Amino acid sequence: MAIESPNLEPKGIQGLGKAIKRKEDSRFIVGKGNYLDDINLPGMMHMALVHSPYAHAKINGIDSSEALKVPGVKAVITSKELAGAGLAWVPTLAGDKQMVLADGKVLYQWQEVAAVFADTRQAAADGAAAVQVDYEPLQAVVDPYKATDADAPVLREDIKDKMEGAHGPRRHNNHIWTWDVGSKDETDQALASSEIRVKQHMVYPRSHPAPLEPCGCIGDMSKATGRLTVYMTSQAPHAIRTVLSLVTGIPENNIRVISPDIGGGFGNKVPVYPGYVCAIVGSIVLGVPVKWVETRTENLTTTGFARDFHMDIEIGATKEGKVTAMKVYTLADHGAFDAAADPSKYPAGLFSICTGSYDFPKAYAEVDAVYTNKAPGGVAYRCSFRVTEASYLIERSMDVLAHELKMDPAELRIKNFIQPAQFPYPSALGWTYDSGDYEKTLKVALDKLGYEELRKEQAEKRAKGELMGIGISTFTEIVGAGPSKDFDILGLKMFDGAEIRVHPSGSAIVRAGTRHQGQGHETTWAQIVSEELGLDVDKIIVEEGDTDTAPYGLGTYASRSTPVAGGAMALGARRIREKAKKIAAHLLEVGEADVEWADKKFSVKGVPGKSVTMSQVAFAAYTNLPQGMEPGLETTYYYDPPNLTFPNGAYVCVVDVDKGTGEVKVRRFVAIDDCGTIINPMIVEGQVHGGLTEGFAMAFMQEIAFDAEGNNLSSNFTDYLLPTSLETPKWETGHTVTPSPHHPIGAKGVGESPTVGSPAAFVNAVVDALAHLGVRHLDMPVTREKVWKVLRGAGIDAF
Amino acid sequence: MQITLNINGQDKKMDVEPRTLLAHAIRDAGLTGTHIGCDSSSCGVCTVLLDGNIPVKSCTMFAVSAEGHPITTVEGLAGSNLHPIQQAFHDQHGLQCGYCTPGMMLSSVALLERNPNPSEDEIRFALSGNLCRCTGYQNIVKAVQQAAQAMNQPAGAAADD
Ligand code: FES
Ligand code: FES
Numbered sequence: 021m022a023i024e025s026p027n028l029e030p031k032g033i034q035g036l037g038k039a040i041k042r043k044e045d046s047r048f049i050v051g052k053g054n055y056l057d058d059i060n061l062p063g064m065m066h067m068a069l070v071h072s073p074y075a076h077a078k079i080n081g082i083d084s085s086e087a088l089k090v091p092g093v094k095a096v097i098t099s100k101e102l103a104g105a106g107l108a109w110v111p112t113l114a115g116d117k118q119m120v121l122a123d124g125k126v127l128y129q130w131q132e133v134a135a136v137f138a139d140t141r142q143a144a145a146d147g148a149a150a151v152q153v154d155y156e157p158l159q160a161v162v163d164p165y166k167a168t169d170a171d172a173p174v175l176r177e178d179i180k181d182k183m184e185g186a187h188g189p190r191r192h193n194n195h196i197w198t199w200d201v202g203s204k205d206e207t208d209q210a211l212a213s214s215e216i217r218v219k220q221h222m223v224y225p226r227s228h229p230a231p232l233e234p235c236g237c238i239g240d241m242s243k244a245t246g247r248l249t250v251y252m253t254s255q256a257p258h259a260i261r262t263v264l265s266l267v268t269g270i271p272e273n274n275i276r277v278i279s280p281d282i283g284g285g286f287g288n289k290v291p292v293y294p295g296y297v298c299a300i301v302g303s304i305v306l307g308v309p310v311k312w313v314e315t316r317t318e319n320l321t322t323t324g325f326a327r328d329f330h331m332d333i334e335i336g337a338t339k340e341g342k343v344t345a346m347k348v349y350t351l352a353d354h355g356a357f358d359a360a361a362d363p364s365k366y367p368a369g370l371f372s373i374c375t376g377s378y379d380f381p382k383a384y385a386e387v388d389a390v391y392t393n394k395a396p397g398g399v400a401y402r403c404s405f406r407v408t409e410a411s412y413l414i415e416r417s418m419d420v421l422a423h424e425l426k427m428d429p430a431e432l433r434i435k436n437f438i439q440p441a442q443f444p445y446p447s448a449l450g451w452t453y454d455s456g457d458y459e460k461t462l463k464v465a466l467d468k469l470g471y472e473e474l475r476k477e478q479a480e481k482r483a484k485g486e487l488m489g490i491g492i493s494t495f496t497e498i499v500g501a502g503p504s505k506d507f508d509i510l511g512l513k514m515f516d517g518a519e520i521r522v523h524p525s526g527s528a529i530v531r532a533g534t535r536h537q538g539q540g541h542e543t544t545w546a547q548i549v550s551e552e553l554g555l556d557v558d559k560i561i562v563e564e565g566d567t568d569t570a571p572y573g574l575g576t577y578a579s580r581s582t583p584v585a586g587g588a589m590a591l592g593a594r595r596i597r598e599k600a601k602k603i604a605a606h607l608l609e610v611g612e613a614d615v616e617w618a619d620k621k622f623s624v625k626g627v628p629g630k631s632v633t634m635s636q637v638a639f640a641a642y643t644n645l646p647q648g649m650e651p652g653l654e655t656t657y658y659y660d661p662p663n664l665t666f667p668n669g670a671y672v673c674v675v676d677v678d679k680g681t682g683e684v685k686v687r688r689f690v691a692i693d694d695c696g697t698i699i700n701p702m703i704v705e706g707q708v709h710g711g712l713t714e715g716f717a718m719a720f721m722q723e724i725a726f727d728a729e730g731n732n733l734s735s736n737f738t739d740y741l742l743p744t745s746l747e748t749p750k751w752e753t754g755h756t757v758t759p760s761p762h763h764p765i766g767a768k769g770v771g772e773s774p775t776v777g778s779p780a781a782f783v784n785a786v787v788d789a790l791a792h793l794g795v796r797h798l799d800m801p802v803t804r805e806k807v808w809k810v811l812r813g814a815g816i817d818a819f
Numbered sequence: 820m821q822i823t824l825n826i827n828g829q830d831k832k833m834d835v836e837p838r839t840l841l842a843h844a845i846r847d848a849g850l851t852g853t854h855i856g857c858d859s860s861s862c863g864v865c866t867v868l869l870d871g872n873i874p875v876k877s878c879t880m881f882a883v884s885a886e887g888h889p890i891t892t893v894e895g896l897a898g899s900n901l902h903p904i905q906q907a908f909h910d911q912h913g914l915q916c917g918y919c920t921p922g923m924m925l926s927s928v929a930l931l932e933r934n935p936n937p938s939e940d941e942i943r944f945a946l947s948g949n950l951c952r953c954t955g956y957q958n959i960v961k962a963v964q965q966a967a968q969a970m971n972q973p974a975g976a977a978a979d980d
Binding site: 702 | 836838839843846850851852853854855856857858859861862864892893894896897901905908909910912914915916917918919920921924942943944946947948949950951952953954955956957958959960
């Protein structure tokens with residue numbers, strides 16, 4: 021008889037810093053995870069979508085008659101039917117609006133045109149294939165630099181000639197907004213008087229998070245109760261409930277969003293997608309549950325892409341290599357709708373962290389966003405809102421500057437680091453960095469790598485005509501959005517809630533407004549509570565993802581869970597401890613002032629051995645209370661962080677380049693992270709491994725590419741390449757610990773540091789290997805072909 | 820059409836269309852540990868074992884073609900104890916979201932049957948048909964190494980926890 025759920029729980033009090041095994045593993049290793057597509061409801065129908073083959077086309081008609089003849093097909097809806105429900109268009113998170121199904125025209129290839137409902141998934145797919153759409157192709161805008169040409173076709177007829185957008189004036193029908201920060205004049209002056217000025221253009225290409233579980237949803241409108249239950253692959257179920265209530269008019273108490281186990285998210289599962297809306301509408305119309313699970317192609321072609329930032333930077337410096345100023349201009353390709361998942365005040369996210377770990381006296385950054393005939397998005401792919409683009413920009417540029425100065429890139433960085441004594445450090449672009457010891461972290465990385473030795477080896481190899489490079493990235497992130505004075509999404513302040521209920525027998529249930537997708541919250545939240553309350557981790561159960569039971573919170577993305585919900589968890593536990601202390605005093609028959617919390621129990625000061633545990637207190641909270649005290653031992657805590665956190669790290673990469681084939685082999689990669697206090701070192705290391713692998717993917721293979729007609733050339737895993745175990749390098753990790761001074765447990769968050777910090781290290785290493793051939797920059801993905809062309813162009817012999 | 824699939828030692832009669840993929844048939848039989856992650860036979864989250872030790876991407880095979888070939892899915896890995904590979908994935912933090920894990924474990928088991936002492940390169944090669952988006956593979960490799968060691972111990976010597 022096969023075992024259903026092994027008991028693998030780590031036991032006892034296991035607080036911060038313990039590498040305990042994960043509590044959530046038990047169900048996954050026996051195949052009992054409960055992902056969206058594993059849920060089947062009685063009477064459920066299936067939905068399939070019809071997609072446009074054109075990037076830009078007028079729709080002259082949609083004929084569903086053949087589809088309706090397919091056995092099992094029950095209904096087909098188009099934009100016309102949605103309009104009846106007021107749902108033809110829905111607001112995006114970025115203040116724009118978006119078609120649910122094509123309304124009169126399509127604006128990108130694979131755009132959703134109609135939804136087909138049927139008894140089985142196969143019948144729905146057959147039905148979708150039978151829907152006839154009459155398209156009249158139009159000229160597509162693919163190059164973002166051409167989007168605002170005087171003669172460019174107007175993409176968004178719905179806002180044609182409306183020159184006031186959600187983020188200020190628009191200067192062309194395909195222009196969305198312009199956002200800038202810093203002092204332009206002062207920066208220009210500082211640049212003008214700089215001894216050295218370097219300029220570089222670089223592209224952070226369009227990419228896709230591509231979690232292995234695609235997106236999906238089940239809409240379940242109960243006619244009997246009037247309640248809508250939505251099962252959804254969502255990283256932010258509470259925000260989704262509110263948004264659903266606003267767009268459908270269904271009162272929020274009548275909506276329940278359940279986000280079951282999620283097979284990876286990486287930002288892909290934050291927005292609301294047309295498929296979700298159609299499945300919900302389908303359920304309301306048909307009176308049965310409706311399931312929609314996207315195919316991989318739908319995932320890659322229609323749901324939130326990331327990046328697509330086209331950046332120009334200029335840096336000024338002294339001859340000795342001290343930076344004086346930075347000026348950045350970025351063109352952001354948002355596709356057909358501005359569906360970026362950014363906090364309202366920040367249409368370019370937190371891109372203004374682009375001064376990085378360096379003490380730039382002056383800086384100015386400007387971002388222009390445009391519409392093109394590509395899928396909408398701008399999601400924060402394993403990234404805190406455009407921090408990845410910013411970090412890549414500055415870390416790549418520091419190498420460009422080092423190249424110009426003929427200076428070692430490590431030395432240049434050390435010369436310009438923000439010093440420990442400067443924290444809290446006000447950056448030229450307006451942030452207050454919390455803490456860091458950048459030089460120490462870099463030195464740990466360089467020592468672990470054996471930097472000096474490798475530089476010698478490189479010189480020897482170069483003399484022999486062999487190609488080897490070393491790339492450094494000493495990045496600073498900005499995560500944990502965010503303090504309510506500045507951060508909201510659609511007006512919802514970006515705090516997070518935690519609920520802790522201690523049961524009479526000393527066990528507890530803990531709930532949070534976040535939703536993990538592999539990050540290990542079921543273990544790490546239990547560890548925080550175990551630390552603060554002295555309860556056994558195996559007696560703490562963690563629950564997330566059901567809006568009926570969990571406290572409100574904005575969800576898990578942008579590395580905000582530990583900085584925000586983790587803070588709520590710690591402070592909630594401390595609030596419980598305050599009450600527990602009163603009960604302990606009662607049990608110990610002393611005044612509260614004589615009781616202290618030490619060694620994870622309450623003791624009478626100065627009387628060794630006279631103590632009670634939290635379990636004993638919990639029992640008393642239900643059985644033997646001090647007179648007049650409210651029974652129970654539980655709380656809900658909402659944490660509004662006072663600042664963001666600034667995780668940082670030093671990554672160093674060594675590559676060997678095959679001069680015949682252009683193949684780049686990553687020989688070593690050392691990643692030293694400083695994410696403040698570490699809750700579970702095993703989980704942190706796992707996050708770093710995974711993030712580095714995604715950074716590696718970005719640097720060398722991942723790209724959502726288009727041809728001149730706007731055809732998506734990366735619509736499945738044979739064209740959009742993810743690294744396998746074969747090409748993924750071995751990672752060498754380590755830490756420095758500089759706690760965040762303002763976070764309740766000093767933690768900063770780590771899930772995204774490796775994706776943010778590593779791409780520049782990889783590219784810097786390749787460019788370093790080719791620098792003596794006159795190469796100063798290569799855009800990602802740095803494919804074999806690109807390197808091969810450089811080598812052949814430089815007249816390097818293949819053998 | 821009516822077919823009978825032997826999954827994890829049990830005969831399951833099912834009514835499928837000729838075009839029904841094995842992955843769908845298995846999932847429709849209630850065994851949802853076998854996942855689906857792509858349309859191009861690229862990701863391997865649907866991997867099952869055929870005839871005991873042949874790893875197959877079940878999205879690449881029709882259900883009808885699997886008749887007469889016993890199938891092992893993740894649900895059939897454990898006996899009265901966890902299979903050493905399951906224990907190892909847990910011990911080495913070889914999973915995060917868990918979506919790739921069933922396929923990854925089954926490919927690992929198939930490798931260890933063929934090659935009880937694989938080198939790291941052999942492990943990486945054997946698992947290169949199974950994508951993982953979360954772990955970066957390093958801990959998965961460690962898990963396979965742990966399982967190899969556990970499986971090579973004489974029977975009864977394995978710790979039972
Ligand atoms: S589902 Fe991706 S290989 Fe089978
Ligand atoms: S653990 Fe998430 S895909 Fe492997």
